[in-house]
Amino acid sequence: MYKIMKKRLLNPQVVLMDVYAPRIAKSAKAGQFIILRVDEKGERIPLTIADYNVETGNVTIIFQIVGKTTLTLAALSQGDSILDFVGPLGVPSHFESVKKAAVIGGGLGLAIAYPQAKALHNMGTEVDFIAGFRNKDLIFLEDEINKVSKRTFIATDDGSAGIKGFVTDVLKKLIEQGEEYDVVIAIGPLVMMKAVSELTKKYKIKTTVSLNPIMIDGTGMCGGCRVTVDGKTKFACVDGPEFDGHLVDFDEAIARSGMYKEIELNAVNKHKCKMEGIING
Numbered sequence: 001m002y003k004i005m006k007k008r009l010l011n012p013q014v015v016l017m018d019v020y021a022p023r024i025a026k027s028a029k030a031g032q033f034i035i036l037r038v039d040e041k042g043e044r045i046p047l048t049i050a051d052y053n054v055e056t057g058n059v060t061i062i063f064q065i066v067g068k069t070t071l072t073l074a075a076l077s078q079g080d081s082i083l084d085f086v087g088p089l090g091v092p093s094h095f096e097s098v099k100k101a102a103v104i105g106g107g108l109g110l111a112i113a114y115p116q117a118k119a120l121h122n123m124g125t126e127v128d129f130i131a132g133f134r135n136k137d138l139i140f141l142e143d144e145i146n147k148v149s150k151r152t153f154i155a156t157d158d159g160s161a162g163i164k165g166f167v168t169d170v171l172k173k174l175i176e177q178g179e180e181y182d183v184v185i186a187i188g189p190l191v192m193m194k195a196v197s198e199l200t201k202k203y204k205i206k207t208t209v210s211l212n213p214i215m216i217d218g219t220g221m222c223g224g225c226r227v228t229v230d231g232k233t234k235f236a237c238v239d240g241p242e243f244d245g246h247l248v249d250f251d252e253a254i255a256r257s258g259m260y261k262e263i264e265l266n267a268v269n270k271h272k273c274k275m276e277g278i279i280n281g
Contacts, residue, residue, distance in 0.1 A: 033087060
């Protein structure tokens with residue numbers, strides 16, 4: 001059992017938890033993830049390691065409340081425990097000779113982009129961070145990001161905070177102003193990562209994306225997390241989750257990501273009804 005040491009609501013949809021998992025904290029690196037199971041009847045879901053502290057033994061996870069499992073997880077409180085918490089999994093991020101980087105986080109992708117920016121900052125890399133949200137009410141981790149980046153740019157779809165527009169608008173402007181990035185790291189919705197990759201390809205800027213397809217066992221055995229990269233089949237759990245954005249078949253990944261949306265929606269609705277029944281007696 002893995003005890004929840006801290007729980008914080010970052011916005012109405014996003015929750016941060018510090019989980020006591022000293023062995024994972026000791027071995028974790030930026031870019032890796034864990035797979036958890038809330039209880040014996042729960043499904044296994046992957047979540048990126050947003051941060052870790054070797055001294056306290058805590059591993060930080062950040063998740064969006066979108067499905068049955070995240071609803072169940074969000075219902076837990078500080079002091080409660082999670083049944084299974086396995087990791088670190090995946091290939092750690094590799095940053096070589098990176099003097100200047102643009103790190104882009106879209107929505108929940110911010111939770112994955114933040115440890116990348118932190119790792120680069122700790123290496124002495126100059127980091128420009130571009131964060132994209134639908135509106136100002138969904139912004140989170142702004143203070144943490146400011147600490148690990150030289151400049152932070154906020155973009156919102158409706159213009160309620162920062163720059164009105166998309167992260168690609170901000171990135172394009174920076175490049176056209178003469179900013180020379182050794183690498184662009186883009187993490188968020190597939191359509192966003194595709195747009196960033198298409199933009200940077202025109203400027204021949206190395207681009208890394210982090211993929212989070214359907215994942216079950218985290219060992220490459222089930223094949224659920226397969227993606228096509230440079231025309232070859234890769235497994236996000238063991239070959240990734242990071243890949244060259246210019247080589248990913250985003251159209252295929254987007255199509256596969258929507259395969260179970262109706263089933264997921266039905267599961268959420270049933271779970272909500274059950275939760276309301278318990279609360280209302």
